[in-house]
Amino acid sequence: MNNNIYVIYGKNAKSMTKQLLEYADVKRYIPAGSKIAIKPNLVVAKPYTSGATTNPHIVEGIIEYLKENGYDQIGILEGSWLGDSTKRAFEVCGYNDIARRYGIKLVDTKDDKPVKVKVGGYDINICSKVYEYDFLINVPLLKGHCQTQLTCALKNLKGLIPDSEKRRFHTLGLHKPIAYLNKAIKTHLVVVDSIMPDPDFEEGGNPVEKDFIALGFDPVLIDSFAAEHLGYNPYDIEYIRLAEKLGIGKAGEYNLIEINPESKPKEFSKRSSIVSRYAKYIEEKDACSVCYANLISALMRLDEQGFLKRLNKKLYIGQGYKGKSMDGIGIGSCTKDFKVCKYGCPPKSNEIVEFLKQNL
Numbered sequence: 001m002n003n004n005i006y007v008i009y010g011k012n013a014k015s016m017t018k019q020l021l022e023y024a025d026v027k028r029y030i031p032a033g034s035k036i037a038i039k040p041n042l043v044v045a046k047p048y049t050s051g052a053t054t055n056p057h058i059v060e061g062i063i064e065y066l067k068e069n070g071y072d073q074i075g076i077l078e079g080s081w082l083g084d085s086t087k088r089a090f091e092v093c094g095y096n097d098i099a100r101r102y103g104i105k106l107v108d109t110k111d112d113k114p115v116k117v118k119v120g121g122y123d124i125n126i127c128s129k130v131y132e133y134d135f136l137i138n139v140p141l142l143k144g145h146c147q148t149q150l151t152c153a154l155k156n157l158k159g160l161i162p163d164s165e166k167r168r169f170h171t172l173g174l175h176k177p178i179a180y181l182n183k184a185i186k187t188h189l190v191v192v193d194s195i196m197p198d199p200d201f202e203e204g205g206n207p208v209e210k211d212f213i214a215l216g217f218d219p220v221l222i223d224s225f226a227a228e229h230l231g232y233n234p235y236d237i238e239y240i241r242l243a244e245k246l247g248i249g250k251a252g253e254y255n256l257i258e259i260n261p262e263s264k265p266k267e268f269s270k271r272s273s274i275v276s277r278y279a280k281y282i283e284e285k286d287a288c289s290v291c292y293a294n295l296i297s298a299l300m301r302l303d304e305q306g307f308l309k310r311l312n313k314k315l316y317i318g319q320g321y322k323g324k325s326m327d328g329i330g331i332g333s334c335t336k337d338f339k340v341c342k343y344g345c346p347p348k349s350n351e352i353v354e355f356l357k358q359n360l
């Protein structure tokens with residue numbers, strides 16, 4: 001597999017993307033007449049400036065490049081996280097506008113009929129539309145994640161499974177099913193948005209100007225590069241290790257090609273320790289990302305308001321606590337049998353804040 005990773009630095013996402021695709025001569029890899037799916041990360045309905053979602057100007061750059069090279073059958077596929085509306089995300093994140101201007105089809109995978117795909121003993125429900133396309137361009141945002149440390153190319157495919165399956169992935173430990181999902185759906189090209197990501201939280205809120213876009217053909221290698229960028233050893237991220245084992249790609253040595261090294265920012269900030277600072281208050285077992293992220297955000301708010309120092313009990317969260325009656329404070333309807341529980345699936349951050357204030 002091609003082990004080149006191409007990187008371009010700057011702020012003009014659309015022209016940078018086109019330069020990157022030209023430089024890597026991407027058209028050489030896409031058979032004529034291919035139906036092409038673009039998979040951005042629109043996990044929540046927040047604009048890219050929040051650090052949560054893929055910059056739409058990158059997707060515009062990809063579409064213009066494809067159209068200029070004769071590819072006209074293009075769709076954008078996404079399904080936001082549990083409890084959020086993809087259609088709202090398409091609107092808020094600027095993708096409805098892209099669809100209108102370029103005549104592109106938007107597919108909300110939450111409306112899609114799932115198909116059961118068997119991979120390595122795993123049955124995975126996958127939104128069927130993705131299989132109608134010949135070539136998948138994965139356009140993740142290089143972000144931190146409060147449970148898996150990193151979210152980039154491999155994890156971005158979670159937007160192609162139904163909500164019920166997203167929930168189930170968490171009961172299966174997240175890492176293994178993410179790796180198998182990438183066995184069931186082949187990514188042909190990855191264009192990584194690292195212009196203004198949040199290095200800590202999947203749902204954004206603390207964007208950092210990193211000012212680069214990366215391109216590669218191997219999602220395992222790209223994620224290994226992304227992990228290093230956030231200050232991790234790639235093999236510390238379990239799903240990278242598993243994906244390599246499954247033969248999806250190869251982590252490790254890559255050939256870095258910087259198109260404009262003279263524009264490289266002087267220093268990139270690595271992942272901060274915000275999440276680990278708050279994670280010590282939590283006992284987590286198979287919690288959905290949105291639930292866990294809402295709790296971390298709630299603890300941050302409590303800290304800002306001076307209430308966190310009064311928290312002297314553990315907080316329990318996740319599907320692993322279903323049916324358990326325990327003494328601590330439960331967060332989310334999965335812990336409804338706890339003596340003290342904040343109901344909701346998922347409970348909202350602001351509601352958790354108010355609930356905890358009353359129960360400290």
Ligand code: SF4
Pocket residue numbers: 082167286287288290291317318319331332333334335344345346347
């Ligand atoms: S309560 Fe939270 S952890 Fe449980 S299913 Fe709902 S979102 Fe997931």
